[in-house]
Amino acid sequence: MSAGTAAVTGATGFLGTHLCERLLEEGWDVRGLSRPSSDRDGLEDVDWYVGDVLEEETLRPLVDGVDAAFHLAGVGLWSAGPETVERVNRDGTATLLSACRDADVGRLIFASTAGTRRTNGTKRFADESDVAEPIGAYQSSKAAAERLVDRYAETDGDAVTVHPTSIFGPGDDSFTPQLLAMGLEPTMPAYLPGGLSIVGVSDVVDGVLGAYHDGTSGEHYILGGENLTYDRAASRVADHADGSPARVPVPSTAIHAAGPVAEAVGAVTDRQVFPFDRQMARLATQKLFYSSEKAHDELGYEYEPLEAHLPETVAWYREQNA
Template sequence: MTKTAAVTGATGFLGTHLCERLLADGWTVRGLSRPTSDRGDLEAPVEWYVGDLFDDATLRSLVDGTDAVFHLAGIGLWSGDAATVERVNADGTSRLIDACRHGETSAGKLVFTSTAGTRRPSTEGDIADETDYAPPVGAYQSSKAEAEVLVDNYASTVGEAVTVHPTSIFGPGDETFTAQLLAMATDPTMFVYLPGGLSIVGVTDVVDGIVAAYERGENGGHYILGGENLTLEQAISRIAHCTGGHRAPLEVPSAAIHAAGPVAETVGAVAGVRMFPFDRDMARLATKRLYYTSRKARDELGYDYEPLEEHVPNAMAWYRSL
């Protein structure tokens, strides 16, 4: 029997890859889309519900009678001010949960995609797991942490839900992190790379983890979906080796990034508008090594990830087409 999935954020980077995977697996896919969103190759195979997270009637139709609700919609500070980020990520999740609660027919298992940023190593050099709660830094992390509480409450009362925490996602279609990493690894005009380190995971591995969370995730459970823990220098060196690229030769000093945080705050205060989604706390976080383990997802979901090199060819082909 064909399963039906509702996907919020279906036109975004991760949402597009998830929809493609579900369609390939034979699911009927309902996607939430704003009228102006580019649906690309998904225009025909996905059943589109036009609206947003604050269109209650559309949300109820979207989730009604589904087997799974994959909630990926959200925005970061490059796309809106702190109040807007809070409204979309936290209040929008609340509205979606209300739709799941009050539809004419019960909604399926809710799989919420949060961020690994709500977990963090307590000491520099440590590796964080799902139990390492951290004070949120910035409105994005704060709003995601609030949304996690809402999902946990839903799971503990009337619904079935699970939360996944991807780390830094690498793959075709990502015009922020992936494009920046590829530029630092291949563009001869790029002279500097950033300090710090990340858990870098391929987008297809994250999609596998999201589907596995639906299939095997414990109600109310949280699962980090990470990849290899690498410094930025290691990552760009390995990409450059794969592609024959010319990696940036110089590391930006951490002190320079730390100094940029207060400057961004001052510019925003003087202009009356936050022109850069950056402050002193974010500046310090950006230079740390934020490493994670996905042991729980491996043990309970069967999750696994491939090395960075396996994801470079598809990402590079996309990057060269821009």
């Protein structure tokens, strides 16, 4: 018997693929939104709706009659310019919410980012109450989308927002290869200053499903993992996989200096060639640590240490680089 019917935007992405696989394993009927050019291999049991997150005519039948709508679609500055990032992340969310208002939809789970939460310097770990001024188009677009979802939860429907930190696992083409390279590759001698919260993709899937089952409508939940400095994370990857950890820190001053250069290039070329500016460059050198205590208390959320996710992730990485 089906566990229910779920709609997933961003279904071919890193987190979306893992969520669809879990939903199918648990007996859900899964509808997935996919762009025409996206690779849908390996998810043959998903009922695909081919289109765009900005097309309400595609989104309305996608979400109509579902028990759960998981909104994971989004784009970052490595993949698109600021205007496209704002349009997809903010306006795409607005389009989805409009479709949900016109359809029969159960609970909506929106995956934002932990980047919209930061401490003001008075405590070590940020939590859901630490709403921060957005830095860059990605954070700005996600913060705007969060406000739209909050308004939907207040007036029209049932919605919960989750904030994953830096997601790690097989299938990721951005953060995971960079982290593993710092722990495995002799050609990667330097590590970044600062630190971050690293969470396995399977743990985030647990948290997303926990938000569906046990979250409170209108609430926000950080889905984080271990808070590690970059050098510590690289050393643990190397210890597990007999690698060569990066041993030289990149000076913070060098990263800070790169911010104005990126801004200048963007001004000359009229496009953001590098996905950061001086504010984002300074942010990259900080220890961006988070607490998942609220998700633990209300959703039963747990995360495993980095090493629990390394066997399959390192195997995947080496296969990609063979």
